Every structure is written in C-alpha cells, then in structure tokens.
Amino acid sequence: MGSLGHCIGMCGGFIVAYSSSKIDAKSSKTRQLVSHAFYSLGRISSYVLIGMASGFLGSVVAFSKTSMGYFYFFIGLFMVLMGLSLMGKIRFLTSLESSLATNSFVKKIFSSLLHSKSIFSFYGLGALNGFLPCGLVYFFAVSAAATGSVFWGGVTMFVFGISTMPALLGFGYIVGFLKGGSFREIMIKIASIVIMLYGVYMAYLGYMSAISGLK
Numbered sequence: 001m002g003s004l005g006h007c008i009g010m011c012g013g014f015i016v017a018y019s020s021s022k023i024d025a026k027s028s029k030t031r032q033l034v035s036h037a038f039y040s041l042g043r044i045s046s047y048v049l050i051g052m053a054s055g056f057l058g059s060v061v062a063f064s065k066t067s068m069g070y071f072y073f074f075i076g077l078f079m080v081l082m083g084l085s086l087m088g089k090i091r092f093l094t095s096l097e098s099s100l101a102t103n104s105f106v107k108k109i110f111s112s113l114l115h116s117k118s119i120f121s122f123y124g125l126g127a128l129n130g131f132l133p134c135g136l137v138y139f140f141a142v143s144a145a146a147t148g149s150v151f152w153g154g155v156t157m158f159v160f161g162i163s164t165m166p167a168l169l170g171f172g173y174i175v176g177f178l179k180g181g182s183f184r185e186i187m188i189k190i191a192s193i194v195i196m197l198y199g200v201y202m203a204y205l206g207y208m209s210a211i212s213g214l215k
Helices: 002-022 029-060 065-086 092-101 104-114 119-130 135-147 150-171 175-179 181-214
Strands: none
Touching: 002 029, 002 104, 002 119, 002 150, 029 119, 029 135, 029 150, 065 135, 065 181, 104 119, 135 150
16 A cells, blocks of 8 residues: 555656667567566665665564664654655654655766666666655664564565555556546545554553563
8 A cells, every 4th residue: 555655656666767768669469568577676676775774673672562662663753754744744754754865966867877878777766766755664664674684674574565566567657647646645535544543552552561671
C-alpha cells in the first residue's frame, strides 16, 4: 500500500523520466520489462546495503531492555509522523526527502545515466535512486538496525524492496492511471492509517518494555 501511494509519488518522476528518454516506444515488451526490472534491482541492491549497514550498527550498539523499549517507542512515534506526512497533514517527509534530491552532483550523475542506452544504466539509475532520502526507507532502516544483525538487517530491506516492485513495475506501463486520479489518493490514505496504527502499537510496546526494564 505504501508503494502504491508514497513510492509512486517519490519515484514516479524518475520512472517517467527514464521511460521517456531511455526506452524507445518501439521496444519490445520484454525489453521494456527487463529495463524496469533492472531499475528496481538497482534500488533493492542499495536497500540491502543500507539494511546490512544498519544491522551492523545495531549489533555493535548495546541496548538494555529499557533503552530498547525507548528505541521502539520513538520508532512508533516516527511512524505516526510518517503517516501524518503521507496524508499531507505535516511536512515531515517532505523536509527529509528534498535535501539530497536537489543536490547538483546527484543531478549530474542522474543526467549521465538518463542519456545512456545501456541496460546496466537502468541498474545504476535504480541504485542511485535507492540512496536518495526517503521516509519509508528511513523507517525500515531503523527496523533493520533493531534486528542487531547484518544478515537480518539486509533481509529486512530486501523484503521492503521487493514489496515495492509490483507497483513501480506496473507504473512503467500504466503511468496515467496510477499517477493521478483517486486510486493513488485512496492507497495513500489507507497506507497512512495502517502506518499510524502500527506506529501507535509499537510505541505502546516500547513504553511497556521501558517501564518493565526500570522495575
């Protein structure tokens, strides 16, 4: 649900850009599918690296039961803020995501990749896109750190990555339907509510864990 709302909103512009400049309208459906798949695989590769690094960080930082409780409590609050931002109530995610995306060096690399017709340039474009600021990536990176494992941190981000593939692959074919209209707005609202409810639940679990750790 998050991919149908937030991911299409964030990455949709990149997909439209490379679809119009790198994919010939006369290209076969197979060629188009492979191109979009390579882009998504690039993103997922970056997510896995972020997850492994986050998992490693979580493994070297010692958390007591109380500090882990506070950790989950703030993750929960982060999710609530993220949900409110997805609904447009606050500018929480917008502020986080806009900084690096407007960097001139990043724009130059994107421009170079956009003008390349190589199939591997789609992978490079996706890999670079994967490192751009994104609220959903931030949340799952924190979740990866909470595993305290390089392996499971990578798995966490891998699952997140492949979960975004169906919507973004489909977006490459049916841009108009998902970009505008009520469908995307409905999915954003549903995803926002689910994220906020789960955030409240995690904050509650973190609070109870912190309280029990103080006893």
